[in-house]
Amino acid sequence: MRQAPVSLPLGIVVRRTPSVSRWAPWAYKAVSVIPGAGAADWQVLREDGDVIEYHAATVPLELWHTDTEAYLAGLSARVPSIGVVMRDDDESAHPYEILLATASPYECQDYADSGEELLELVPMPEGLVALIRDFVEEHHEEEVFVKRRRDKKRIDEVEDGRGDPRITQLTDVYRAPRAGRPN
Incomplete structure (x- = not known):
């Protein structure tokens, strides 16, 4: 039976500051989250002068019971963080579209590897850390390590003279030369 995720609306706060680059007038960075x-x-x-903080969007933070190992990894970080995934939005008046907020560092890594979106790590508020910790304690099941058994195939035997069976010939073109044997 597939369990539905626990979902919490999470407001994303983005800060706009003057850019140090001559190619972009403004720099945007996700700086905090607002649970609920x-x-x-x-x-x-x-x-505050040129610096403006926006409540850019509210997205659901979904906690899945199958991802508790990832949440544990995120909670054990020096600074537990929420990954905020944003994408350039050329079609609207706003610079970014907020796609996702996640507590899974594994999912953050997937988005970081793609290079298509902007990923910001935002420190989790203490209440959110407690909520995720309670969720993990309720749903986490240690996965038992099962060592796979090797098959009984012998890999140390030499198969000299075997080649492609579709090719008929007097000698085998795939034959490996043996040491000490004249060619």
């Missing part, structure tokens, strides 16, 4: 946030679409939270 309502819907938002780049709502201004705070302004």
Whole structure:
């Protein structure tokens, strides 16, 4: 029986600062999350000169009972983090589309490897750490290591003179030369 994930709405806070690059006027970075946030679409939270923080979007944080090993790895990090995945959004007035928030460092690695999206690690608030820890304690099952057995095939035997059976010939072109035997 497949269990449904536990889902929590997570607001994503993105900070816009002046860029140090001459090719882009602004730099955007996900800086925090708001557990249980309502819907938002780049709502201004705070302004301080040129620095603006937006509640960019609210996405569901889904916790799956099959991913508890990954959540444990994330919780054991020096700074437990939520991975926020964003993609350039050229079609709207906003610079990024918020795609996903995840507590799984394995899923973060998959998005980091693709190189198509921007991945930011945001520190988890203490309440979120407690929620994920409780979820893991309830659902985690240690996977028993099962060593596979080798088959009984002998790999040390020499198969000299074997070649492609489809080719008929007097000698075998795939024959390995033996040491000490004249050619």
